[in-house]
Amino acid sequence: MESRKSVHKLAETIHSFVGLKSHLTSSWVKSVSNIIKSLPYGISYFETRDSSEKRDGDTDISSVILKIKGELATLTAYINQLNTQRSQVLNDLLDLKGNIRVFCRIRPIITGENFGRFRLLSALDSSNVLLKFADNNKSKTYSFDKVFSPDSTQDEVFSEVEPVIKSVLDGYNACIFAFGQTGTGKTFTMEGTQHFPGVVPRAIEALFKQAVDSNRAFLFSFSMMEIYLGNLKDLLVPHPTKPTDCMPPCLSIRTDLKGEVEIENLVAAQVSDLKQAMKLYRLGCRFRSTAPTNSNITSSRSHCLIRLSITCHDAPERRRETNKIWLIDLGGSERVLKTMARGRRLEEGKAINLSLSALGDVIYALQKKKGHVPYRNSKLTQVLKDSLGDDSKTLMLVHISPKEDDLCETICSLNFATRARKIHLGIADSTEERKQKEIAMTNLQQKMKMIEDERQDVRRNIKKLLVELENLSRTAPASNEQLDASNLFIEINHNLERTSNEITDVTAASTLRVPRFMRPTVCSRGKSGINHQTTDDKAKFTARWRRPLFRRAESVSFPVKSTSAYNSDCSTSRTSCLVDLNVESGADKGTRYIEEKSEYDVKKVVFPEQETSPKSSVSGCLVNDEGCGNRKINSCSSTKYLKVDSWLRLHKKEPATSSNTHGNKRVLSIPAPRKKQNCGGQKKDNFEDTKDHYNEITAKNNANHEKLEKCADVKGTGMSIQETVIHNPPTLLEDLVSREDFISRDSRRDLKCALDDIGEIIIHTKSSLDGLSVVENKSGSSSPTNIWCSTFNFNQDDNRVNKLFEMQEKTEGIEYSNYFLADKSKRSQHSLPDLAYRMLDVRREDSGLAISISEQKSYCSHVASEIGMEDVLEEDLDTLDQCSALGPKPSILEMRSQRTLFMDNAHPDEIFTKLVKSKESTRNSGIYHLLKERIQNLWGAALLGLGLQSLGLEHEFFHGLMI
């Protein structure tokens, strides 16, 4: 017995020594082993005994675990009950307060800001704004659910917003939007700054926090888009910067049978914590369209919409299984007269105002409980259709400015907001009723607080029990009960504290895990290629973006170096202000983008012959059309937009596309905003637009300057003409315009624009001679590359001219090749005088001037000397005589009156004044000479148009006028 006892103790002794391993020698272990081996019962005894002891211990642990499990079950049931109660109370409270709540925030006057005079606009108390009319001492009070004075903090604002966030977790759709005049602080409220984060980051944080606090597992997904010029644009999709980049699929709005709105093709990224959501948010902010205006240096030129979708299965207390919250920074309403917006800024302002007015109409109709709510009047209201109605929570944050100049807009905003609020809350109720309402609200708030406190206690208890359970399962993990406990622990803990996963997937995530309204439809799968995807999520996403190129005008953007000026026509994407979030996107860092024409501009530009061309390899789509269903997509798949085509032609490396697109007929259409060319002001705008278009292309060219310079030297490259034309650098012009010493920055810009205009004239003439059917687009669709091309050929040596001929032979279907090269059939007959004659022909047709033989000869001499072919001049002059003997080639331009020609092609004043600055310094350069010639012709045309022709003056007279 003694020995047995000692053996029993030995086991314990060995066990107690486990922590002192360092003192155990091998001899000690050996001796202990020998003792054990010599025991009569052998090891089986220990095994048996150990098992029986263990069984006793297990029984204890199991009973403890069972007890804990029981407690946990009770507490879980209780917390669920509390959750339901809380939802109910919150809902009652919000119902009393109104589904549409209106807050008002007064913008502060920032130190150092030139604010001019300001009105006595003050927060009378927490729910009233007092507006004093200084002139007659009159004042008016406006009531809101909450008024934030100028010195209110972001914290204060969010504390009032938070209840809406809570109801989102209860399954309600919600919509929080900042409304107001431009520059009044909407973006500040919604986005905030690095040190003062706004509603969006706080709301996302609160959602995650409350999800953790609730005893449920939630699935969040994040989307971000903007409505720019009336079109939806996904902000999470990288913007194509090269023509070869894939275009993102078009977004279209769909409504399912239950009335839930779905935005097809909108990226929805699953996020599991604040950090991930904020990364996406920052990423989206970079692509937002902003631009400086007279009112705000960082004015949002679009409505920015952030959607957080929340899915929670097996939560009957929730209103819906999947719901969403929209956080919206609306574009600021603006008065055109005040902002002095022009061109693109004007269009943006108009689009913003229109959609705001549509939103106002919808809210008004909802409040009035009208039978018809005009959701379809704007994209904004269509998107928000299921988040603005009765069954959702809406919070409008109206922003006003205390500035004297903004009085009209302030009154408009205040009236709009108070009207919406009054109608809904029935402020016309008697005082008695209002008091009762207030009492009820106070009671509900108290009840809410009690429930919240209770929930906190229960949560604490649950956590404590879970820790115990975990410890128990660690000490004895083998038994079934313990395994159960361990699973329970994991399950509950998972519900309480969802830890981070990677941002696993974007829209192509497993459809089982993604909310129904985010799942791709048959149509979108067909469009995006998801049908062909593998089970691997990443592969799915890749497959989607690798589908055949889908080109649209909307998203073409050009990197640009310079900062746009006020009222300039470039929209730029901005860099995040919350830099601490460290969103990595090397390509975007410090990059500013210019928006290319959106569908708003180009949707009206259709190539009729391509609509019927099923073989077209480039597809476009009327993106903003809600009904962009299968049928429509088919029809629009063969629709082409000049803007894209023209742009692609400059940059693309797909000759097939070019030929398919245009065939033998090039039809250039005029983008919608440029139709009214005849009015003076509009003309100026067009010119500005052209300049901007030109600058965009120039910026692009500058960015690739080195590459372009290499391409300019075509010697022996074997490069096709198309490539030459595409990459051909505006060497001379660039030299000209980059010479800081004699041309100021502005005049350089102007010069470029003037050259752009002249480039268009060349196209026009060339096209008419080529017998192409040209609906001329003289306001920017054509490219300055044309003039580069011509210039290039004039200024090369004879080898280069020959090279170009050779290359032309290799290339078919080039549209922007040089005039001479275009006439391929007669290439072998080209002699120097022929070339010169053709040039004169161009000039003649351009200007309408009759050109004498002597002039032709002198011009031949000039061309010969320019390209170093004087030696062949003599023998070829005879050919010139023959050519001229045939008489001038009839031209459609001749049929026009000279005055019309002048008006159509160029504005001599503009060109002259812009070019004359650089006249002295560029006197001897080839490009200058050509330009001079052209200006002379234009002047000549002008004078002829004025009737001076009848005076019988020689061409030399007009020539002399120019010198």
Ligand SMILES: Nc1ncnc2c1ncn2[C@@H]1O[C@H](COP(=O)(O)OP(=O)(O)OP(=O)(O)O)[C@@H](O)[C@H]1O
């Ligand atoms: N409450 C505020 N506290 C401090 N600065 C503010 C506040 N409100 C606005 N600002 C500042 O005013 C400027 C304009 O604000 P913001 O860009 O938010 O206006 P907005 O209404 O979004 O304009 P837009 O409609 O043109 O985009 C910003 O520099 C912003 O930092």
